[in-house]
Amino acid sequence: MTKQRKAIITGAADGIGWALARRFAAAGCRIAIADIDGDRAAMRAAELGDGHIGLACDVAEEASAAAAVTAAAAALGGIDILVNNAGIGDTHLPTLEQDIGHFERVLKVHLNGTFLMSREVARHMTGSGGAILNISSIAGLGGLPRRNAYGAAKAGIAQMTKNLACEWAGIGIRVNALAPGYVGTALVKTLEAAGRIDRGKLERRIPMGRLAEPEEIAEAGWFLCSPAASYVTGAILSVDGGWQAFSDAGDASRP
Ligand SMILES: NC(=O)c1ccc[n+]([C@@H]2O[C@H](COP(=O)([O-])OP(=O)(O)OC[C@H]3O[C@@H](n4cnc5c(N)ncnc54)[C@H](O)[C@@H]3O)[C@@H](O)[C@H]2O)c1
Known part of the structure; x- marks a missing residue:
């Protein structure tokens, strides 16, 4: 009988995190959903269903992150998988109008959150064949105007993924990241409603001509955390419909 694996997924009350929680649960994992809500x-x-728990947690705050990990490990009987998914969007304002408060909060949620949760969870994972999945973005791999904090945070997450993968390979913890393109979640719908992104223009920029479904991101995330990826660590996997591959002039797809 295969061992039931225990996973803590941050920001899993909605969007990509919720899709990840459903996918990991379908694969037989017991899930702790750690969300600010x-x-x-x-x-x-x-x-x-039974055996899964929800926890209030602000990943950006050290005491809150540590308490959530302790509670999850106690309730689930250990932790084998961590998904650092919690995130917030940028203002998309011109740089000259950006304020330091929001800039710092974006960095704190993404970077401090990924660092703190990884450090705390690794204390419970040593020798267990653990897997950590971080969520970077196309915004961390290429230049997107007006997204200073978000882009820097996502580039930082990609770099931290490689650092931790190298440091923890020797203690049996694999660390990988996904770099999703645009996904049709609440985060993106809010930006669309506020006129900060133009869906039609985005779809033309994507070779596959559409946004991703959260379930498509979750499927790739499960692969990286599953035994099928037993020799994969330090990888940043693009799940972006070809966005990152495209560097020609003009549209990448037709409506
Ligand atoms: N949607 C996209 O197009 C897209 C693309 C690439 C990467 N991402 C990344 O994927 C992740 C999930 O994005 P989403 O679109 O599902 O967002 P979402 O807004 O739909 O969900 C984010 C979740 O994170 C929670 N959260 C926010 N701040 C938190 C904190 N400090 N501590 C704990 N939980 C917190 C929210 O309550 C929410 O449940 C984020 O890291 C985001 O940057 C999203």
């Missing part, structure tokens, strides 16, 4: 995390855990 504790009520929604508990509701989502109940939707997954």
